[in-house]
Amino acid sequence: MDMQTVIQVSSISKHYGANKAVDKVSFQVRKGELFGIVGTNGAGKTTLLEMMMGLRMPDKGAIHVLGRDVLFEADLLKEDIGIHLQSTTLIDKMNVREALELFQSFYKRKNDLDMIIKQFDLEPYADKIVKRLSGGWRQRTALAIALVNDPHIIFLDEPTTGLDPAAKRDYWSLLLELKRQGKTIVVASHDMEELQRNCNHIAVMRRGEMVACDSPAALISNLPGGGMTMEAVYMHYAVESKKDEQHRPILITDESINALNLLM
Template identity: 50%
Template sequence: MKNEQVIEVNDVTKSYGKVQAVQGISLSVEKGEVYGVIGPKGAGKSTLLEMLMGVRKADSGSISVLGLDVDQEEETLKHKIGIQLQATSLFDRVKVKEALKQFHSYYNKTRSLDEIIGLCSLQPYLNKYVRKLSGGLQQRTALAIALVNDPEVIFLDEPTAGLEPQARAELWDIVQLMKEEGKTILISTHDMEEVQTHCDRVAVVVEGKLFASGTPDELIAQLPGGDGTMEDVYLQMAVFQNGVSA
């Protein structure tokens, strides 16, 4: 039986003036997948994710998330997806519990705050100001906020950038729990070890185009000699072969 497609992207383009950020990308993501998006800086990854979230509108093509047109049904979509905010987007003068309560109030369908606090191990930090937390705790708070509406699809843009190994491991433990619940996770990252370990499938985006896609094993098999790591995939497909800067 064919797996359920929760995201379908068909020939999508996006330009900023003369810069073609996304050029005719088509891809699909299945329910319950951890789907990675990799590529060098300026490849169009963030623009692609923003269009999938409904934050930016495509110039052409179509995007469907959970059967919803992201351009025409943005209001309905935002109640069904979770977006991990960058720590700098959180209010400087807000405590963890205040941030959680505020975002929790935005949605009709929500997950228990006590459950989220326990899941993300935030109980000791509820009365701490977000800006005074470590980078790992700020990211964990951001992920908790992304879960308040019990989303079916979760978008994570560089969630572990700059984190210590323990903080990265803790965040991935939460992602794995969400996957076990049947949620779909899209993640943009430059950490190829994380991609190889945690992602079910991966899209390689270079200069606004989908250069390759498949499971980590399938992408590694395309390398000269048919073996290596996702770091080798990144270097061969996203850097050396295309003459772009990492």
């Protein structure tokens, strides 16, 4: 892994019985990149993110993040990464400042909470209960939580789902500012327009496999028959045809796996 490569994923696989959640996936993310991951529900995006974060171990292959082997150094890695919560349920009854203080207490390295609150324009909401905030401000709070340990890399899983267009634009503006500050950002998202506009590279997942990975411009220009947008890339690579569906085995989705884990 060279000096500029902060994430190296090498032939990783994660299977649940006969179901291939992630199958022989390899790629790298360079320092300061905004790296996107796209795919339909159940394509393996969440499982892939969780393995990079050290929350789930691969069955085969290797992952190195910031030079650390995730398989053996997951506990040390948590100090260097930030994670955007998919759900705010854990903090719904807290106010914004309490939520930031709680999550900061989990880390040795501390960021300046007043600076974070100011950066995210959360000053008017610092003493407000998270549950009572609008969707956009809840997601903004969740992103602020991901920065309490001043991480080098931030992982985001569908952070703008359910937000209105204005809130989505505001959220992506925050991500671009973090990128300008030198943060590396890995985001799984369905916001094709924003991914096309803002990502350095995008990986396309389909049934556990990475079927394409390149810059948005290259992905678009390489479409057979031509194409103009990431939406066309998504439809070509990620969405299965009717013929494919007829021969597709039943797969356990990321959401199903997480639900089963809660019951076990």
